[in-house]
Structures are given as C-alpha cells and as structure tokens.
Amino acid sequence: MASPADSETWMTLVVQPNDTNPLGTLHGGRLLYWMDECSSIAATKHSRAVVVTVSVDGVSFRHAIELGSVVTIRARVTRTFRTSMEVFVEVWAENIPRNQRIKCNEAYYTFVALDERKQPLVVPDVVPTNEEERRLFDGAMRRRQLRLILAGKLKAEDADALRALFMPENPDSKK
Numbered sequence: 001m002a003s004p005a006d007s008e009t010w011m012t013l014v015v016q017p018n019d020t021n022p023l024g025t026l027h028g029g030r031l032l033y034w035m036d037e038c039s040s041i042a043a044t045k046h047s048r049a050v051v052v053t054v055s056v057d058g059v060s061f062r063h064a065i066e067l068g069s070v071v072t073i074r075a076r077v078t079r080t081f082r083t084s085m086e087v088f089v090e091v092w093a094e095n096i097p098r099n100q101r102i103k104c105n106e107a108y109y110t111f112v113a114l115d116e117r118k119q120p121l122v123v124p125d126v127v128p129t130n131e132e133e134r135r136l137f138d139g140a141m142r143r144r145q146l147r148l149i150l151a152g153k154l155k156a157e158d159a160d161a162l163r164a165l166f167m168p169e170n171p172d173s174k175k
Contacts (some may be wrong), residue, residue, distance in 0.1 A: 003129045007046035007077040011038045026065040039087040039109040042075040047123045059107040064066035065093040077138035083120035
C-alpha cells in the first residue's frame, strides 16, 4: 500500500512556437499529451509496472496557455481498482515576466498496469493520508462507476456509489 504522495509526479515545460496554434496558444492536443505523459509516470511509480491509458475524463480547459508560458503539471494516483488506477492531473501556466501563475486545466486519467505478457496486473492499494487525498479517493468510485455506465459496462441501477449520491434512501419511502 502507498499514499498518493508516493506517486506524485511533476513536469515543467515551456510552450515553444511548434506547440502552438494560429492564435499563439498551446494546442489542446499537445497539452493532453503532456498530461498523459505525467500521469503515466505517476501510475508507473505506483504500480512499478508498464501502464497503458484506458480513459481520460473530466478534462476542463479553463484558460488558454500562451506562447512562452512555463507549464507545470502535477499528477498523482487517487485510487486503485484491482488492475486499474485513477490519476488526477492538474496544470498551471506561469508567465514569469508578468509574475502571473494560473491553474488552467485538470483531468482524470485511468491506467491499467500490465505484466510482461501484456496482461492486466493487480496493483497496490492507495491509502489517503490527508483531507484532499480522502476527498479524491472517495470521489473516485463515483467517477469510475460513471465511466463504466457510459462505456456500457455497468447498469445504472448497479452503480451504488452514484445511487447514494443522487437518490439517498428515504426511510419514509419504505412505508
């Protein structure tokens, strides 16, 4: 077992001209690639195995990132589910001359660890150690169930974590 901090990974990059679109801002696809790289390192650190990206969800692009900005990406495993791991990724952009730093993006990536035969591998549990880690850990089951419903792998009525969130049991309804 390990804490999310054990898998924490930071990357820092500078947005170069070949990273930008005609508006002079970072291509969204380039940012997603950088986020995938950072989060896959976090998943590898946690599982000590080769990992593959299974899904990306909850991506939000809050602010465009300008040419010349310093991009800092933080990723850490929030929870594991037998062979898969959810990794939370956050992105900040910094304009050093202007002394401005802003959180621009975040997302949840899911990875599966593979053994040497390229078969899914059981991964160690994650044990949250602070309030933020517990919040991300607790929400991971709801996010997982939503991903499985959208993929057609889970029926909505079987999603107990989501049912508890949206339809809390009413003791009076059983009368």
